[in-house]
Amino acid sequence: MWRNIASSFLTLVLVLLVVAAAAIAWGRKEFSGPGPAEVAQCVQVAPGASLSAVSKQLADQGAISNAYVFRAGADYLGKAHELKFGSYLVPPGASMEEIIGVVTAGGPSTCGTEVILRVGVRETTVLLRDMNSRTGAYEEMARYNPATEERPAEIAAAEEKADARLRVLMAEGVTSWQVVEAVKAVEFLSGEVSEVPAEGSLAPDTYAVNRGDDRAALLAEMARRQAAILEAEWEARPFGLPYETPEEALIMASIVEKETGVAAERPQVASVFVNRLERGMRLETDPTVIYGITRGEGILDRGLRRSELNAVTPYNTYRVDGLPPTPIANPGRAAIRAALNPDTTDYIFFVADGTGGHAFSRTLEEHNAAVARWREIERQRGEPADSPVQGDG
Template identity: 85%
Template sequence: MWRNIASNFLTLAIVLLIAAAAAVAWARQEFTGPGPSQVAQCVQVAPGASLNAVSQQLADQGAISNAYIFRAGADYMGKAGQLKFGSYLMQPGASMEDIIGTVTAGGPSTCGTEVIVLVGVRETNILLRDMNSETGAYEEMARYNPASAERPEVIAEAEDRDDLRLRVVMAEGVTSWQVVEALKAAEFLSGEVSELPAEGSLAPDTYAVNKGDDRAAILAEMARRQEAILAAEWEARPFGLPYDNPQEALIMASIVEKETGVASERPQVASVFVNRLERGMRLETDPTVIYGVTGGQGILDRGLRRSELNTVTPYNTYRVDGLPPTPIANPGRAAIHAALNPDTTDYIFFVADGTGGHAFSRTLEEHNAAVARWREIERQRGEPADSPVQGDG
């Protein structure tokens, strides 16, 4: 009898071991294999959320097949206590292992509802958009210009949410005044700005911010990034450029930034102005004159007047020699690089060519022909033909 009992016990133990091994293999497959979701999903980890809450949330939204296996896998990987607040886009079929790796690695949020302060050259807009989890693309929900419209209720409601993603996107070529005004208009930020940052000192970039962040601290981070960019580009510059210090290179970069919207042209435009400086010619560039008129506060939504071109100011490069006293905008990294790495050319003139770019010339004769072509394009478009010509010396 005892022999039969022992035999039965051994058989049961073997069955249990086989079942346990099968269960472990199944759990491992569930954990590492493709997940159940057939569409992209936005996984949101709230501040202070527990692993239990997140695992149940993921199971409820169909991103994982089993909350217990998810928790056990996180424990096994040693990441149970490493959840990072944020919103993360998971691709279709993402495994539990993939999801744990993402939500514990942290980094910028990649999905969910976001409010973006778009600081543009012509205007600032505050934009509300949300991720469409089925397409993986952001869709705009609302937009407004705080200088001319009241904040829509839908944006005000969104800004009260704790899981909201907030960003400030600063375009290349905006002025420091425009940046400060944009930050003032962002009602989810706090703090006063007591002093306008020096022109050119802020780095155009995307800045992730949090509700209640201090505006002055954001400006300080913008300045830190620009200082680092300028220092690196100055250190790597070639010899022989007509700049006595990094500030002069920054001034040139701001002129290059304002003179062309075509990225590939920046080194050519820089070469024109470097050639002019080296030959003792005046820069004769409209954007510096415009800055002298506006002081960087907004845009001049009209052509320059002849009287403005004739008035002697530190920024009228038609009437004064050399560079203006300060930058005329905040240039991006590419413009700074172009100012410190201009193309090697004989160009000393350039004018619009009707395609959005410019025609570059080595002689006044070539330039006059290019100007005539541009005037004809203006005539065909019905535009006034007596406006100043950029780069016309």
């Protein structure tokens, strides 16, 4: 009898081992094989979320086939306690192993609802975007200008969502006044701004914020970043540049920023103005004259008048020598680097060439020919001729 019992027990053990081996093999296949999702999934990990909650969410979304296998695999990999807060895009068919890698690696969020305050040179807008799960791409859902339009209901609702990402995007070449007016206009920030920061002192960049963040603190962070950029670029500058202080380099960078929208041209434009300073020539650049008129508070949507070009003001570089007294906008890192690392050229003139870029010249004769070509392009477009300037205004 005992022999029969022992034989039955061994048989049961063998069956259990076979079942266990099959279960393990199945679990490994489920864990490492392609997942069930046919479209991209936005996986949102809340602050302090547990592995159990995330695995249930993934199973409910259809991103994984089995929440228990997901948790067991995370435990096996030693990543059960390494979840990182954020919203992450998971591609179609991603395995559980791949998903664990995504939600524990961290980094910037790559999907989900986001509200962006875009501070631009010509317009400030608040944009609502969300991810299309079928394409994996962000799509615009709504937008408005906070200075002139009412906030749409869908943007107001998005700003209140706990998992929505809020960002402030500051473009190169905007003025400090424009930045202050923009951050004061949106309702997801709070606090007073007592004064406009010094022109040029704010770093064009993208800033992640939380609902209710203090406006003054955000401006202080912008200033901190710009100071760090200027310090690093100033320390790395070559010898022989016509700047006595970092502030003078920042002024030049702001002029370069306003003179061209073509990134590759910045070092060439900087070389023109450096060459003029070194030869004792006036800078003769329209953006400085315009800043003297507007003080950075808005756009001058017209050409400069002859009386404005003739007026003697600190910012009229047609009438005064050297640099203007302050920057005329907030330059980005690339413009600061260009001002401190200009190309080595003989250029002392440039003018628009009709392609969005500029024609650079070494002599007045070459420049006059380039100006004539530009005037002809203006005539063909039916545009009024610009004032006769030596730097494209």
